[in-house]
Amino acid sequence: MTEPTPTAPMPTAPLGTSGTTASRLALGAMTFGAETDQSGAFDQLDAFLAAGGTLIDTADVYADGESERIIGRWLADRRPADTIIATKGRFAPPPGSAGASRRSLVRSVDASLNRLGVDAIDLYFVHGWDQQTPVVETLDTLSGLVRAGKIHALGWSNVTGWQLSRIMTEARRGGHVRPAVLQPQYNLLDRGIETEVLPCCLEEELAVTPWSPLGGGWLTGKYRRDDRPTGATRLGEDPDRGVEAYDTRNTDRTWDIIETLEQVAERHGRPMAQVAIAWLLRRPGVASVLLGARTVEQLNGTLPSIEIDLSEQDMADLTAVSAPGLPPYPYEMIEDFCDVPFWRDLGTAS
Template identity: 40%
Template sequence: MLILSLNKKTIMSLEKYYVLGKTGLRVSRLALGTMTFGEDWGWGSEKKAAKAIFDYYIDKGGNFIDTADLYTDGNSEKMVGEFVKDRKLREKVVIATKFSYNGDPGNPNGGGNSRKHIVHAVEGSLKRLQTDYIDLYFLHTYDLLTKPEEVMRTLDDLVKQGKILHIGLSDCPSWYVSRAQTIAEYRGFEPVSTMQLEYSLVERNIEKEFIPLGQETGIGTMVWSPLASGLLSGKYKPSESGIEGEGRLKTMEGSDNKAFDKNTERNWKIVSALEEVAKEIEQPMASVALNWVANRPGISSVIVGATKMHQLEENLASLDFDIPHDLKQKLKDASKPSMEFPYSFFEPKMQAMLTGGAKVGHKPASYWSDVSLEEKPAGV
């Protein structure tokens, strides 16, 4: 991913733009997540507060907005569309939205990734967003049923019709992404430009397959929940009854959504290490956690969201400082993911058995070793 800056002087992180994947699409390092736009889910921001957050992000130089068709029952898209239209920003911002989830209970074709649903879903998003086209259109979640051939052909048709410009896959198995990209290359379809996946100090499993997949194929990696649903912000504490604190993580505690299942002994140890590092460098915990994610190998853009202005301010300041190497190592050690089969075979000690102990500069070997990966953001 290439970096495009406005000039040669030192400027704020949002005023540096990055080419997403192999596209010519120039986006901010930090994308504004709008899942919190609307109070329909019992948490989030009412319209006036959401508008203030949107304006602050735009005024700081941000241009990358992320939403989805069913975020806050469609109100997130409606707000984004209205805010963009009011400020006449359509050609200045990059809008990403998603399809997959079912908004019509009882209708088996009201969700999923079939051609029927995609064609219906895109029309709804275009209407709510008050736009003629969507910059980046994501399959939201793999449905276990629809073949990638059907998905890629349908999305390619929408590109040809001018309704979407670029294609993304979110929350899919790595084999599915790889298969979809191979189909696109073989048949001359619009390729996958971006993956959108969960990534944080708490959730690092994408390092095992998705990061090397993106590096090998040129697919950008856009990450969500870099603060682990707020766990890494410092506002929650463990208790005998669960989690103490106010916010989405507490509201969603006990739900069936594994994305909010963060109350584990391992995760609280990571929070403790993060708190120590944040105190050492005198930065907010949220800023440190975001800085660490944004500067990991292969990461193209990081989605940040907020319900309060001070949260957004901390988020947007996350790239204005460096974390010393020894403290980065402390965070890596505390959060290192387990390496089950077959990934344990790709770590340095096992790989050395293939080379007779000789050091070989073979690119794939670095994918699996957290030690050998440099803290180098994508495209730098």
Template identity: 55%
Template sequence: MEYRTLGRSGCAVSRLCLGTMTFGAESDEKVSHAQLDRFAEAGGTLVDTADVYAAGESERIIGRWFADRPAELTDRIVLATKGRFAMAGDPNGLGLSARHLTRALDASLGRLGLDTVDLYQAHAWDPVTPLEETLLTLDGFVKAGKIRYYGFSNFTGWQLTKAVHLARKLRIAGPVTLQPQYSLLVREIEWEIVPAARDAGLGLLPWSPLGGGWLSGKYRRDQRPSGATRLGEDPGRGMEAWERRGTDRTWAIIDAVQRVAESREISMAEVALAWVTDRPAVASTILGARTVEQLETNLRAADLHLDEAETEALDAASDLHAPDYPYGVLGVDQRSRELG
């Protein structure tokens, strides 16, 4: 397992992160603990959860794992959680206000059975709460020793940049990470969000790097999913829904991933994970698995790096063909600067 820092912080983490959204929902406690054991055995150190995962049960499962394992093992784990969304019907029970975040973090620490969490993330932007209130609250958590670092999830480029510069103006602790959706299927963040993160020195923690399972090769063109898969059980599931994502571009990307996988005699999941993990500014890629077997497949990407020709082929297949302005050819020409 290779290691990188969380952005400009000095905290080192494994280049693959164990995501735990399945814990308590699609994976029972025994399977969840087995995933944590296998991840740690493989050298994995970053574990990511959130208060809303299985209505808090994911955090409780992780907390019981921490309590049941020796300190020599758990001390290596860099634990991340999130707060922002509603856990109850209280009108103040959601958002990034000082009131809600304070209660949310205390509740997360209680479920985890810990005094401190390494990385606390605002799960999404809050258009109601003043950003200054949110940042001062997060800085207060750092000063109180409740968290060591903080970051954001699902922020746009302008939201991220505004937060970074406001923290600097206030002379308080700034964010170290951003957790966006990112994969060969979802590259739009490269237009504004990735440049904003790189400019600020933030590390990216991509979620859904396999596009909800599409890039693992489990689905076939013109064959509606069925059986024990996420889309087989719910074809209309969120952003990865069959009708929404089953486009010509998606199938072209899947074909390109399959060609690389076959040439290397490895799984398609390994190829897709290696591609996103080596993108600029990525600190650690979040793996999501229902079973230990799925996790084993994903972990094989821990030390995998694609060569230049393979990367170029995948880049070409997944190109977004942006409109000429501001992200396409004319936009690039406007921003270019030739010297000589």
């Protein structure tokens, strides 16, 4: 058996009300088994562990389960006591099941446990809202899996403000195990959660663990205005890729944000990617930021973001240029009537 790699100190934060504390940087494993082979994945996991990281995040749909299998093989002889394994279910149900239904989740959790080779999942996320399944059924099922010792803590991902509020209300009403963590997209280019989702997280004491902190590579500075990406990058291979598609994000607002980010990065003598992550680490409610990489070199290029101490001016510059603005109703109306900035409780510049 391989001895655990010695770890360096890394700041930690509580994962909401779960009683679990995790490293402020997390390793996202979506590339494992797809863009990153097992050897490269092991290199990333070892480097993350050596940097003091503890939270490793995957999902049953990543590479059709291969991401979980790779992590399971790595865990077989490397796992230290403080490693926290998070996975998700909802989009890859077993045959004959649907979404976040009881049958689907019970089978999905058992399948993830088998692929990971563990007795319990430290943090289990429902990967998105399921319109077809009553949320009380999902909560009751998850609570039963916690009582059975198969899951230690619960989270949700990719929901709207009203959906998150419904989840938390039904958890209280039914005496179910309370979700403790939310995993949304959140970065300088996409601050959409600040309108309703993030305030709900703060109200409910949910920890936030954002994915896509670099906006699909946009915040690294590797893309250029009026120059469609090509080559071995995510957008080079697929310019229409999801929410980070080139034509969607190729806007004046994006380039204003990138210009300011570059200026702040130059003041610190750091890469833009590290500064973008450092900004996110300072946002209200954010406990741990997911780092996703194809190679260990890419991962090592983002891990030092934990060391950056942004000044108040740095934060103000980045927050102001990336401010998403408010819909006129009801948000701007609330500002006018109450004579207080809507964003005040989030500490942002409007």
